[in-house]
Amino acid sequence: MSTPTAVPASTDTVLVMEGITKTFSGVRALKGVSIDLRAGEVHALLGQNGAGKSTLIKVLSGAHAPDSGSITMEGKTVSFGSPADALRAGIGTVYQDPLVYPELSVTENIFMGRELRDRFGNIDMRAQVKRVRELLRDLETDPNIATLPVGTLSVAVRQLVLIAKVLSWEPKVLIFDEPTAILTQREADILFGIIRKLRTRGVGIIYISHRMEEIFALADRVTVLKDGESKGTWPIQGPEALSYDRLIELMAGQVLQEGIETxxxxxxxxxxxxxxxxxxxxxxxxxxxxxxxxxxxxxxxxxxxxxxxxxxxxxxxxxxxxxxxxxxxxxxxxxxxxxxxxxIAYLPEDRKEQGIFGNLSITYNATITIAKRLAKLGFITNPRQEEQVTQQYVKDLAIKTPDTQTKIANLSGGNQQKVVLAKWLAAKxxxxxxxxxxxxxxxxxxxxxxxxxxxxxxxxxxxxxxxxxxxxxxxxxxxxxxxxxxxxxxxxxxxxxxxxxxxxxxxxxxxxEQPGEQKPEQAAKETNTTPISRLMQHAAAYNRELILIAILIIGSLIFQLFFPTFLTWNNIASILSNVAVVSIIAIGMTMVIVTGGIDVSIGSVVAICMLISAKVMVAGGDNIFIALLVSLGVGLLAGALNGTIVAFGRIHPIIVTLGTMNIIRALHIDLLGPKWLTPPPVARTLALGNVFGIPIPWLLVIVLGVVVGLFLSRRPLGRAIYAIGGNPEAARLAGIRTRWVTIFVYAAIGMLIGLAALIQLGQSGTVQPNTANGLELQIIAATVIGGTNILGGRGSILGSLLGALLVAAIHNALITLGTISLLEGLVIGALIIVAVGIDMLQKRKAIKA
Incomplete structure (x- = not known):
């Protein structure tokens, strides 16, 4: 790497952090740290893993609140309650691992949480794309990537996207946290050119890196942290500058031998x-x-x-x-x-994803490869032996940890790597x-x-x-x-x-490569963004819907050859009527799964909504509107309860909704009593009525599908739903109120369940103890088959409705064949496995790419 021509930094101080202290569980991560930053300066922050660099940056970026100390921006004292507050104040951060929403476009990633809106309050996508293309051109990057999903781009270009995102806030302070750790030398040179350009514009830059050659090439001053304390600040050049060896000694607390003997x-x-x-x-x-x-x-x-x-x-x-x-x-x-x-032993490239069991102890991680060898009789674990082996490796490899039962995720990166090495060394x-x-x-x-x-x-x-x-x-x-x-x-x-x-x-x-020889746009071009490739990437998002339509058409035509009554109007109407309840709830389930959640309490909530609304009609006469309000209210209450526990209790949604499923089902059976409940004829109004000759259930599915589809694509809250499922940490750092969005989607599915319950009541004409039992499995099947990623971040209302229609058509066809009890579960189960399998294969392919 060549040394760039230094650009003198301004003497104007843009940022001062003074006396910053932060404690976690009794451990002081920062002990009165002070640092200042000048406009147009690159200020390097050095220190070992665990020195406090990340904590200091999280305090500055609003992710952590300091226990004491002050932050001053341009002479004014500031405090940040969230990363969004820091961004609004002019402080942006580019993290080591690009925090992106892979299923969303570059434009949506850049404007997530602060979308430009038109006069109706909808997202003004045209204005956003125009602004993003301007930002990309300014970074000398291909502007045509503005509409591509970020997941289709290389890691280097994703990093450029995050820089564009931060620059869109017009920051006065920009933090780079290990930005080159995942880049090649050529990609790093692109980044260095951008940093130099930002410096000439007067942006103050805090730069964190373990690569000393980068520090000496880029920085104007350097501050060294060790064990949560500042060891001082020095210029990189001039008579007061410290040598490479002295900086290393300050960071390590000892003189390190650079060479090794083999x-x-x-x-x-x-x-x-x-x-x-x-x-x-x-x-x-x-x-x-x-x-x-x-x-x-x-x-x-x-x-x-x-x-x-x-x-x-x-x-x-x-x-x-x-x-x-x-x-x-x-x-x-x-x-x-x-x-x-x-x-043969293999220490993988991605330590966090492939090397460690983050939530398990150091002992577990260090002895997993020899657990069977240490076990008594070959199958009974031997904790004493495992502990002895782990203690020996902690000593031999100088692993810094409070004890061997500490979760490995709580260790620094270097100590995690030592534990992974211990795991393989134990296997000899x-x-x-x-x-x-x-x-x-x-x-x-x-x-x-x-x-x-x-x-x-x-x-x-x-x-x-x-x-x-x-x-x-x-x-x-x-x-x-x-x-x-x-x-x-x-x-x-x-x-x-x-x-x-x-x-x-x-x-x-x-x-x-010399500065200026490698343009950022060259890296962008390496992502294959020709017009044809962009068209293919856009079309990929709609593949599942097109496949489902093709299956429905071809399958129906083939079945029609053997059973001429299958495509008659009466049979089609029967399929559409039967699919209404599943379709309405699938709309809500799409939102829930897109956030990375799931709701298995659907059947129980449908049953309790049907029961209470039926009791209201029996007790209060023939008022369908009151019954509808009651059913919506009960569904809303159940959904909001699920969402609140998931969001604030931080319990996995399948556990939460499995628990509420059993509680609500027990309550339903108790309230119903020994006799089935039959509502008055007015209950059939919503299920069997029509408007201008269009059955009400069909009309509701169409209206809800269009409204929710537009909401998800055009409203900021709708895009936030995708953001949480795509990358919850990135969503939080973007200022999205992730907990409240989570509560919203569960409350929304609750209200849709309440609506669907009243239609189900009119269609069935009775409430039984096992009413809607297993309905949640049909909903999940329709949603997943429709292309909603079970892991979150991707899904469409159209796809879920087509999935529901396919499930209903299969059900109807198997009734015609007279083999429904045997084949329906097999066929639907196979479709679910294929759908999820396709998602997993696509994810693996993306990771390899």
Missing amino acids: QGPLSDKPLLSVRHLSHAKTYQDISFDIRPGEIVGLFGLVGAGRSEVARAIFGEEPAQSGEIQLDGEVLRLRSPQQAVRKG PRLLILDEPTAGIDIAAKQEIHNLIARLASEGVAILVISSELPEILKLSDRIITMREGRQTGEFQRGASPEAVLSAAMQGKASI
Whole structure:
């Protein structure tokens, strides 16, 4: 990386944090920290994991309230109750992991929580897209991505989207928290160019990074934190500047040895031999050896195929051709379990998602690979042995933790990584694969892990290290293998020049890009945003609806050939009448599932609404409107209760609604008594009446479908529903009142249940103990088959209505066949599995992409 020409910072102070203190559960994370920021300055914040950097930034960005201390912006004391308050005050934050809503467009991501509105209060999407394109052009990024789902973009471009989002607030202070941790060097250079441009505009920038070369290249001043305290602030250049070694010493509290000693291979005979390993479109003809005690580095840009090769060796994603030998034995691994049995261990790239069990203890995480070996009689866990093993690794690896029963999620990144290493070291591997072993951890922890890797090699373990950091690869490796676009491009011995290794990884391109040579728009173009690709990406959102329509049409026509009465008007009318109740509730269930929730209390709530409204009609005469208000009120009360417990109790919705399902069903049976209840004939008005010849249930489905569909797409609250399901933490940081939105969707489905209950009462003509029993399964089936992602973030009212219609048509067809009891469950169950399976496959494909 080249050193940029420094732009003198203004002497005007834009921000002062003074005496900031913050305590969590008796532990003081910040102890009177003070820092100031000038306009047009890049102020670096350094410190080990756990030093207090993230806590300080969360206080500044409104995510945490300080216990004491003050924040001053342009001479005025301010306090923030939420991230939205900080944004409004002119403080924006770009986090290490892009907090986005993958199913929503770039424009919706940027304006989430503060949408531009037209004169009717609806979202003015045209104005938003225009503004977003202006922001993207300003960042020299392809403006055509404004209407694409963020989930279709590369990580680098997502980072640019978040920068555009923050810039749309016109901030005076911009915080970058480990922005390059997930970027390649080329993508990082794009980001650095943007930071320099912002600095020239007078924006004050706080920059957090563990990569010291970035600090010296970008920053004007640096503040060092250690154990929640400020060690001081110094200029990067000039007579008062501190040396690299002195900064490291301040952060670590000790002098760190930069180099490591390795003795090289302990044998000439390879332990691992890979020959001509290939996988279509991922990697081709990969061959190399690793000997006992040897550290081999696998280096290349992101997308070179390095991790895919590692996963093939570990049996997670087997190669399509080629051969893997371990100590002379040809391996045909089809699962990680087989690899572990052969003595292969794999530390994955994504520690949080693939490496740790966040809510479980350090002991559990450290001994999971040997739990069976430690167990008494092979199947009874042995807590004492597990504790002894864990204590030994805590000591040997210098894992900092209050005790071994602490949740691993509460440890710093470096200590989490040590526990993951302990997990595999306990299994006594012969081959250890390390994919980005020091990503996101501080310099001191990185040095400790480097020393551990060298120690393991000296004990005879063969080690394959994958890293995007060239200095790390050069420091650790006895040999280096470079890859580019799935192919080997070079092999180097220890001592090779950085330029030669990087050149091989980039196939002749310049090893260091100069500022201005790489444009952000080039990264955007790499996301394949041609007109045809954009059209395909937009069309993908409607695939499920088109598939359902095709299934309905083709299936009905085929069935009509064998049963001519199937497509008669009377039979179609019967299907539509029967589907009304399911369709109305499915509209509400779509909103609930889109937020990431679920409601299994539907059948019980329908039953209690039917019972109470029937009792009202029996007691008070033939007033259908009073009965409707009562049914709506009961449904609203039940839904709001569910939503409140989910939102404020933070209990999983399936547990909450399973509990209320049983409580309400018991209450229904008790109130009903031993006899069934038959309402007066007026109860049939809503179910069997019509307006201008259109049956009322059909009319209600159409009106509600259109109104709720427009609400979800055009109103800010509707888009907030998608935001919560797509990324609840991003929604919270955007200032969305996530708890109240959650209560709203459950209250909404409650009211729709109340409406549907009165239609059901008119259609059935009676209230029984098992009324609407199992109805929730039909609703969930219709919604999921209709394309609503069971994990949240995606779904449409049209899709859910088509799903309900398909379920009703299948029900009707099976009645005609006379096999409903046997086949309906099989067919609907299969459709649900296929629908969810498609979602999972799409998610996996997106992750790999």
